[in-house]
Amino acid sequence: MGSLELKQSLSGHKGRVWNVCWHPKGNSLASCGEDRTIRIWANESSKWVVKTILAEGHQRTVREVSWSPCGNYIASASFDATTAIWDKKAGQFECNVTLEGHEHEVKSVSWSRSGQLLSTCSRDKSVWIWEAADDEYECASVISCHAQDVKKVKWHPHEDTLASASYDDTVRIFKEDAYSDWVCTATLNSHTSTVWSLSFDSTGNRLATCSDDKTVKIWQEYKPGNEAGISTENNESVWKCCCTLSGYHSRPIYDIDWCKLTGLIATACGDDIIRIFREDTDSNPNQPSFSMVCTTDDAHTQDVNSVQWNPVVPGQLASASDDGLVKIWLYSE
Amino acid sequence: MLSFFRKLSLSDKVKEGILPYGVMATPEDLLKAKNQSSLLLKDENELRETIYDLLRTIKDPEKPQTLEELDVVYEDCVYINKPTTKGVSVIRIEFNPTVPHCSLATLIGLCIRVKLERHLIASFKLDIYIKEGAHATEDEINKQINDKERIAAAMENPNLRDLVEKCIQEEE
């Protein structure tokens, strides 16, 4: 069993904070919210302070922010149907590119491992893939596979494979085919309501998803010719739900993050609580089991919208909530 | 009876819309207000009455009558369910749409949510549902009116927001 210690509460945002994202170096944090701003926080002599406030970039709520893998760009997805790319070339962060095209609110944005691809998704049910080259962004694909609002897109930690979570209760996996077309290679069906978020583990062979149905599901990838003998089609991997964590959350789960350093899973829930799960030491790879090792009842005073583990500092966690606060935590056992 | 659950002082600030730019309740305000009133959250009946008080004056988006006059909401439509793990009240509202017109039903759901979230100080979780069997596509509507992201985005649409504001405006 472990505990989550509150290190600092960061106030400043007006209204709900939707998302937090750590800089790849782990020394700064970006947050965004209903007040249409992006705040960048940095640690100065053990205290987190706001360093920059990026306003005027969007006309409506900023729903998600994402640092590029190189740390030089921030992408922000907004309800104003655009995605802004911010860079610091002129000394301060400026929005120099605005990606348009989505018909409705953009819900999520994610950079691929290489930083050369960007993905966005929207209530217009489509997932877009953009190619970044010299600050020019070209649309590489518009995929309309989901039947409803797409809530989240996340790239695989190593390959150019994309996963999306949707209001249509499914998760889909996308890859580029031989003709340079992006196609859906797998559909993950198991949740009984909106899938709000997802997170790959460090290998990329497993996926954790969280849903409006109050469960967390763990999925395992079975590649063609896998040892477990699971049959595959079209030379594509299949994904099977190998574990469901139910009974822990009492309201919709809005975000999930699987730490690439420690393997811990953190969830952000509508019951104001942050929970941490860990895979049991005697867990069977094909039927893993997880235990809840920490639950922070008073994490926030309202819905927790986002959680993210620091990519460099093991155990450090950031969270964002409807209560307008960003909080920094340290998990220890 | 004056209810302690109603935001009397903040009502002016928030009248313009949910946290409009420049006129927002800071987290400190909200925290203070919620902490104060959680102590008063003892009587379930009082809570139900307060909630219904807020619901019944909501105007129908189409007709010049209130939801109570149209039988869309009624006293028994407010349920107080088992609280969350942390002890936050869970409120369930069941309403009866007048006509099976989808966009009206979703609008009514939107109005109910915005009114309650704005005027109830106490911390609570809110679920709004169409009365079972009252609509052909109730599952779809229920999902939409309980999706807080969809609600938030909808309220940023000026035309929708204006309509909702008109419907939930209290006659002072």
Added chain:
Amino acid sequence: MASRFSGALQLTDLDDFITPSLECIKPIEIPKSKAKTGAKIKIQEDGAYVELNESGTSEKLQKVEITLADCLACSGCITSAESVLVTQQSQEELLRVLQENQNFRENGKQEEARFIVVSLSVQPVLSLAERYGLDPESATRKLAGHFRQLGADMILDMTAADDFSLLESAREFIERYKSSQDNVKGQIPMLASSCPGWVCYAEKTHGNFILPYISVTKSPQQVMGSLVKYHLTKYKGLPPERVYHISVMPCYDKKLEASREDFYNELKQTRDVDCVITSIELENMLISQGVSLNDVESGEIDRPFGAYNKEQSDKILWGHQGSGSGGYAHFIFQYAAYHLFQEANTTVEFKNLRNPDFKEAVLEKDGKILLRFAIANGFKNIQNLVQKLKRGKSPYHYVEVMACPSGCLNGGAQIRPQDGLQPRELAAKLETVYHSLPLSKPEENCVTLSLYTTWLEGEHSDKSAAFLHTQYHEIEKMNTALAIKW
């Protein structure tokens, strides 16, 4: 089931298939009620709406009927309007009309029967030929026979209309190029207009910014519509409303095009094209009749306006140089090279850029680039093209824009590959067959040339402009709160 509309239209909410009864916000006249309270409305088991009055009696409410014209004129729920039009132009509707016509004729009601004309475009013919293992000419003849059997009076091929579109587009390009040299804005690049998926997307999404760039030349389908309803009718001594014009097309987007207000004659209450039927629907019709196209008795194509030329009077199906979508970029390139720069018979080579759906060709002389043309197929390339244009970074003079990857041969309603072939591979196969067809050179098509005289009274006449050109309208998003989908 994959949508038969192009990607561009799919994105603009076409897949919702919401019926007008749920989403229609067309203002309806409700007589003022004398009752003081609101009405209670119950839905009966049979779906009828019944209003309960205060006195306890119930009154059945009248169903409100919305006409297609009303529906389409209102931009509020184009989604459902589009699903409405799909039902109105389905194979069921087609068969119903044909059956009704047959009944009129059999019962001696000649005056009520309509004259049925079918126009065949080349992509569906190739699609069906491939499906049934026929060569293109045989497939054309079988289709002619099949339609005749169903009761059609005339079966036409659309080469003349194709050539009209090509010629007019090329001429328009020359004028635009010259205007842009005089610094007139919004002329260059000229964007193709024959793809309704592209045009409707442009009208809905990019509005008045992009519309000036789109060529005003009608698509071959609509040129054919004018030709059939306003020239063929004179030959037959019939008023336009007595003709029922069916066009056979490779996609559903063409159904939307046929329903445009601009192609509807308010006075005569008739459309230029009454029904668009697609390759896949034809296949379904044959399947439901338990018939294979191979077994159908062949028929002949009608030639009311003569043949392409004397030497090839036996040829019934034609192709054009360039893409399988009509060869616009290719033809206009050569035409412009000659008329603007006196370069005759230039070789036109379209090279793939980032992907096979985005190609470019240049005319270079003495190290200078005189013309830069592109072919952009598929939604993502349309996106990139428009965004570049908005930023003022488009280097092109003309772009052949098509909403479907691989162009019309891979249209949304072309028959899907049978034997495990990928759609792209099938499209490539069809393209090879397409290029084996007799070649039509628009400037040498005797039919088109003579029609310029007999029908249009000259190449730059008022009639030319009226029958061969069209216009576009920015579609405003409906803003009334009740209609907003969130």
